[in-house]
Amino acid sequence: MNASLTPDQTKVEQVKLLIDGQWVESKTTEWRDVVNPATQQVLARVPFATSEEVDAAIAAGQRAFKTWRDTPIGARMRIMLKLQALIREHSKRIAVVLSAEQGKTIADAEGDIFRGLEVVEHACSIGSLQMGEFAENVAGGVDTYTLRQPIGVCAGITPFNFPAMIPLWMFPMAIVCGNTFVLKPSEQDPLSTMMLVELALEAGVPAGVLNVVHGGKQVVDALCTHTDIKAISFVGSTEVGTHVYNLAGQHGKRVQSMMGAKNHAVVLPDANRTQTLNALVGAGFGAAGQRCMATSVAVLVGKAREWLPELKALAANLKVNAGSEPGTDVGPLISKRAKERVLGLIESGIKEGATLELDGRDVSVPGYEQGNFVGPTLFSGVTTDMQIYTQEIFGPVLVVLEVDTLDEAIALVNRNPFGNGTGLFTQSGAAARKFQNEIDVGQVGINIPIPVPVPFFSFTGSRGSKLGDLGPYGKQVVQFYTQTKTVTSRWFDDDSVNDGVNTTISLR
Numbered sequence: 001m002n003a004s005l006t007p008d009q010t011k012v013e014q015v016k017l018l019i020d021g022q023w024v025e026s027k028t029t030e031w032r033d034v035v036n037p038a039t040q041q042v043l044a045r046v047p048f049a050t051s052e053e054v055d056a057a058i059a060a061g062q063r064a065f066k067t068w069r070d071t072p073i074g075a076r077m078r079i080m081l082k083l084q085a086l087i088r089e090h091s092k093r094i095a096v097v098l099s100a101e102q103g104k105t106i107a108d109a110e111g112d113i114f115r116g117l118e119v120v121e122h123a124c125s126i127g128s129l130q131m132g133e134f135a136e137n138v139a140g141g142v143d144t145y146t147l148r149q150p151i152g153v154c155a156g157i158t159p160f161n162f163p164a165m166i167p168l169w170m171f172p173m174a175i176v177c178g179n180t181f182v183l184k185p186s187e188q189d190p191l192s193t194m195m196l197v198e199l200a201l202e203a204g205v206p207a208g209v210l211n212v213v214h215g216g217k218q219v220v221d222a223l224c225t226h227t228d229i230k231a232i233s234f235v236g237s238t239e240v241g242t243h244v245y246n247l248a249g250q251h252g253k254r255v256q257s258m259m260g261a262k263n264h265a266v267v268l269p270d271a272n273r274t275q276t277l278n279a280l281v282g283a284g285f286g287a288a289g290q291r292c293m294a295t296s297v298a299v300l301v302g303k304a305r306e307w308l309p310e311l312k313a314l315a316a317n318l319k320v321n322a323g324s325e326p327g328t329d330v331g332p333l334i335s336k337r338a339k340e341r342v343l344g345l346i347e348s349g350i351k352e353g354a355t356l357e358l359d360g361r362d363v364s365v366p367g368y369e370q371g372n373f374v375g376p377t378l379f380s381g382v383t384t385d386m387q388i389y390t391q392e393i394f395g396p397v398l399v400v401l402e403v404d405t406l407d408e409a410i411a412l413v414n415r416n417p418f419g420n421g422t423g424l425f426t427q428s429g430a431a432a433r434k435f436q437n438e439i440d441v442g443q444v445g446i447n448i449p450i451p452v453p454v455p456f457f458s459f460t461g462s463r464g465s466k467l468g469d470l471g472p473y474g475k476q477v478v479q480f481y482t483q484t485k486t487v488t489s490r491w492f493d494d495d496s497v498n499d500g501v502n503t504t505i506s507l508r
């Protein structure tokens with residue numbers, strides 16, 4: 001396999017581009033190391049593709065679209081059925097590579113793949129998902145119906161934190177709708193993504209239908225501005241996502257941009273204490289806090305304030321270690337740069353007067369002294385003007401705010417510019433109903449810490465966490481990756497009555 005880890009790590013592999021069904025060695029002079037964040041071992045080198053290579057990938061997509069768009073829906077669907085079987089078969093092997101390049105635990109890496117696999121399973125239902133509508137006799141002998149047609153070459157730009165799930169949000173759904181695709185994986189951990197791409201080829205995705213280019217800003221900008229790209233799916237930080245949305249929008253493309261977050265968990269004192277504390281710790285520190293749906297703010301309401309010592313004790317118990325080690329709860333951050341940023345934000349919290357209840361800065365992991373580890377870190381006494389509240393930290397740092405009432409908690413969450421996810425912990429149905437109705441956040445969990453919807457629904461982050469109307473997967477993405485054509489038709493019998501000339505806009 002091109003992108004797998006080889007047992008002999010003395011020879012550092014070069015990640016290939018995929019253009020028109022061929023694995024291509026880039027001619028670029030710019031490369032970046034893919035590094036194991038627990039050990040700093042260089043796993044591979046990834047190219048920053050040249051503009052000619054990006055153009056070639058798009059041109060391959062454009063050529064392949066001519067036949068792929070008319071490939072019968074059943075044939076497209078059967079490729080997805082094969083792909084889901086292959087991903088299932090190779091899941092454990094991919095998880096090992098994913099954990100090595102990203103840092104998350106093996107179990108969480110398997111979860112990353114599984115949540116993507118569910119989207120591939122969903123893609124197998126495209127026969128009914130892409131159906132149009134039909135209305136008979138909208139006027140005398142006139143029928144109107146809709147066709148959902150593919151739009152052309154689409155592109156996807158993915159972040160480092162879910163190298164399996166997020167590429168699988170994108171290319172299977174785009175392709176199964178009859179489009180062709182250019183994928184630009186995260187340059188920080190492209191190896192597991194490439195293993196999935198290899199499986200897509202093995203499943204029968206034809207040459208040119210799926211292409212892959214690697215790189216950073218230049219490649220992304222080239223995709224956002226190229227005339228032949230019709231739609232861009234982006235997932236990543238707010239800064240880059242806003243840039244991509246604006247640039248691609250200015251160039252007439254459909255764009256969906258899923259961005260950063262600050263997810264609040266609101267805890268009422270009537271909640272199930274044990275389950276709630278477990279949920280806060282799991283969602284706050286799991287994947288080292290590097291999930292867009294991680295719980296990063298706990299809002300303790302009324303007497304739930306008293307739960308803070310227990311929260312601290314539970315977080316302090318988590319095991320920080322390499323993701324490959326059994327029993328690990330919290331793995332390393334993706335890069336030294338990410339670690340420096342998180343440490344800087346912790347420092348700012350102390351300076352701005354928050355109480356550092358649990359300090360993960362000096363964690364040392366025997367055998368992995370070079371790893372980018374930060375242990376679980378907990379702040380109380382946090383106010384909404386502090387940087388640890390206003391910024392997405394994207395590390396294992398949970399900040400605790402306290403309010404007196406549910407109304408105050410709702411107002412607090414609604415004032416925060418992000419709208420990705422939130423949760424309410426309570427045993428009161430009335431409180432839960434009030435919360436789901438009044439909260440201005442796209443994904444709400446009731447006693448569920450990470451409410452990422454399954455793929456029959458769509459991912460529905462909102463406000464500052466999303467630009468563009470339609471989200472990934474579910475029915476929304478079928479709308480995103482297709483254009484609706486309405487056909488209004490009438491057929492005449494040879495002996496039909498002469499209606500005469502109609503000079504009005506009305507159908508008769």
Ligand code: NAD
Nearest residue numbers: 158159160185186216217220236237240258259260261292
């Ligand atoms: P990132 O924005 O740094 O990178 C995302 C992609 O953009 C990568 O492919 C990268 O190569 C590219 N990129 C980086 N800098 C660029 C630039 N200046 N111009 C153009 N392209 C550029 O994000 P990341 O650090 O890889 O991922 C973490 C972020 O993603 C967090 O903010 C997280 O909340 C967010 N995220 C959001 C969701 C969601 O669904 N809302 C899901 C996962 C991650």
